[in-house]
Amino acid sequence: MRRLESDYHVHSYRVPTSYTNGHIHWMAGVTGPPVPMGPSHVHYYSTVTTFDQGHLHCASGVTGHSIPCPEGGHTHLLTGCTSVDHYHSHYYGSYTGNEEASMLFQRRAI
Template identity: 65%
Template sequence: MVSSDYHIHSFGARTSCANGHIHWMCGVTGPSVSMGPSHVHYYDGITSFDQGHVHCFRGCTGPSIPYPGGGHVHSMNGCTSIDHYHSHHYGSYTGNEESSRLFQSKVL
């Protein structure tokens, strides 16, 4: 029997300023996906509604980064969709996985 630990991370970020405004992003990642000696998470969502529009975003986190005191976080970097003739950049980190454990699964 092999025990697998699937988990998610919460995230919250602010986009760069473009056309005089910013947007907020928040959500949770998808479950962990093994990648070499580490793992990553895919994520997607829609920004806050500001200046009469929203932007879509999606991406894949970087590998896990150990967190002081236990657990780990992931970097998130990217660019939103182009809407109203502009896009926004973002860069942030997920929350610590220890506080956002989703479930544990046992695979036979």
């Protein structure tokens, strides 16, 4: 089966954490390339939150399966819990950006 370079896409994300101990953090980054999973695919991610209240948190995980967007392309659910720092952690949950907005390659057979 021939694959397209466009099969190797990534997604951007910008996600706020939950409000814990009187503050929130923000996380932003870009996922890794797609990993086939059944009829769909997922992406790994790893990031560090903003530095707020004298500390930051780490977060990493695997997105959910692809979710088609009405205007074309797809997104993924990004949920989890940050590392424990300053005796607490934060939850987060949001969606990645559409892969068509962060496409790295032209569509051509490889």
